[in-house]
Amino acid sequence: MLPTASWTRPNRARTSEQTAEWSRAADMGRGRAPCCAKVGLNRGSWTPQEDMRLIAYIQKHGHANWRALPRQAGLLRCGKSCRLRWINYLRPDLRRGNFTADEEATVIKLHGLLGNKWSKIAACLPGRTDNEIKNVWNTHLKKKASEQKPGPGVGQSKGEAADGDPDTPVPSLSSASSSMTTSEGSNGGGAGEQCGTSNEPDTTDLPSPLELELELEPVMDILDMLADAAPTEALATAAPMPTSSCSSSSPTTCGGGAEELLELPDYIDMDADIWSIIDDDTARLQQQQGDATVPCRSTTKASPEEEGTDWWLEDLEKELGLWGPAGESQPQVGPHDQIGYPGQLYETEGDVAMGPSSYPQSRSDHHQASSSE
């Protein structure tokens, strides 16, 4: 799953002509312009610098407002792009690596129940993103599922599951349901449709016991069904959620405003230097843009914990070739460069987040793993 190609392949950016055309089209009421239609925004693969900037900003300020985030973080990206990048790739609680057999079984079962409700499926697989699950499903689980159980049900193709019977009253993973699949439950966020995404349970929004029960009901059904089919292990896969985990689909519940920072795991922290980088770059950028709305970084000193656990970003920077004085390094990326990604780094640090098996960290590895299946 290591997106080694991410930073190496050509940018898929539209031409400025296309972008301009879209803008015109939108202005004229002809259809809807892409969200990134703004001229000057980057598109396509993310650069290491952009990743670093995004990570640093979110670590510091959270991501209460994705729309405003890019500008405030000094990123020439649209908010959507930032959100996707964070959710699918940069989130520190992402669990990278191969899907375990249990996870695969869970996906297959849940897909049979829910269809292409990737976000809901993801809500039951801690650390997995809807995008990842969707990709895994489309690449090999679909085939596997059909082999396991030809015919309707679990073996449904995605079309059958999602499109063929959209009215099927599949159990809905409601907000509380998601929490239920986590170890901690309370998901204060209003968007809490996913598993315990909130790091800071908002007790003021806790549902009443009755509400909770009602909301949990459909999920209990799912879990019961899962339990019937796969007594323990699949559920074990589906149930636990790291306390710091955020849902793939409800990142906003991970951290609200600037002062309500997402709680990255203890083993993750930002190197203090990154703030120099961010501040410098942002200030410079804002100066260029004449934008005075840049949020000033808090002057509060990093906590002792932060100072002691900054290996994550440090490693990341090193891997990205960014290590060193700000602005001096350039990304040393090339084909199959081993770029440091959160998941990978976790693994090297004693595997806090990795499961028993992991997706290959390179394409060759991946293919080896695939062929061994």
Next chain:
DNA sequence: AAGCCGTCCAACCGCCTTATT
């Protein structure tokens, strides 16, 4: 060795839902 083909997956698009004004 070179070209073709299948696989993988990050990133994008656009619609839908929810929140806010």
Next chain:
DNA sequence: TAATAAGGCGGTTGGACGGCT
């Protein structure tokens, strides 16, 4: 209540890569 903004979701795309011929 309607309009608008923002977030979320699912489907799709297309470049990179490895394996095969």
